[in-house]
Amino acid sequence: MTHPVNETPVNPLPPVVAALALVMAGFELAFNLGARGLLGGPNAVGWRNTLVERFGFSGRAFDWMLENGSFPPEHLIRFVTYPFFHASFSHALFAVVILLAMGKVVGEVIGSLRVCLLFVLCSIAGALAFGLLGSDPGCWGPIRQSTA
Template sequence: MAHNHNVSPFNSMPPAIVALALVIVGVELAFSLGARGLLGGPGAVGWRLDALQRFAFSNEIWHWMLASGQFPAKHLLRFFSYPFVHASFSHALFAAVMLLALGKMVGEALGTLRTLAILAVSCFGGALAYGFVSTPIPLIGAFPPVYGLIGGFTYLLWLRLGQMGAQQARAFSLIGILLGIQLLFGLLFGGSLDWVADLGGFASGFVLTMVLVPGGWARLRERLRQRR
């Protein structure tokens, strides 16, 4: 079959994924320009700090909600708003590129709505996992939901390798390499506990994809029935 090399790679990209990536980069671009005095006037210098205080996921606030039994909507929003705040432009750009690449692969296999569901659930799951560690550093950045897409991709690859009769453990090579790199950088340069949120996002995406793939729910019930 002839391949049209003039076709844009964005043609098969889910528009919703492109929109999310543009929002991530756009927000960070506004912060960067504001910090340099090129946008928004003198008050724009504090845009990033204000966003961190209002939208980052905070363990201290989460633990306060659990202790007090109060769950204000503005704080529950933090479970889904933290991916739109980043530490720097390079941080946001790298997250957006990974979101586009993985969103395209998972979106082609599962469709846009299922892909968005994976992003939302892994976003929540990543923050929830981070909430169990004791750290004053707030959680920001889109990597937990991106890792959720990695979890979805891993399960899809695991299924495909099984159909081919290949070793299914190979499907976990990508997550193993990424977590290994994070651990190495943490040991060499020090770092936060963001990897806990990334792992929580990965697990959430992996488990949800088990249900979302065609026939996945029936397959899961059959496995649970066999283990009884």
């Protein structure tokens, strides 16, 4: 059996998939280092809660927007930011692994721009159906697309 000399040890990822995964992992790394007191000082302990409160999807905020017919940007941004914040390290780990695995497969077929669009649209759709999908709908889009 011969092995090509220039073969990479890891299959190449579409850049947008790598970027999305790095953002997710980066937030989780900062949250963990902050919680352990290794980053950000004493205030870092509450980073996760603060950012989830500010950027996580909120059913109450969504209901308020519908009831009042007002859609302020600070609430609308939650539709696309909440997939990057997770409840725990293991939650983030599984989201990143699923995104990397399925994003690679789908990215090879539909391209980086469409993967990004798919992630955003699935995140928005997931926010609208939050009770049914949980908090990782951006990762489920590539899974669905790979089975089509």
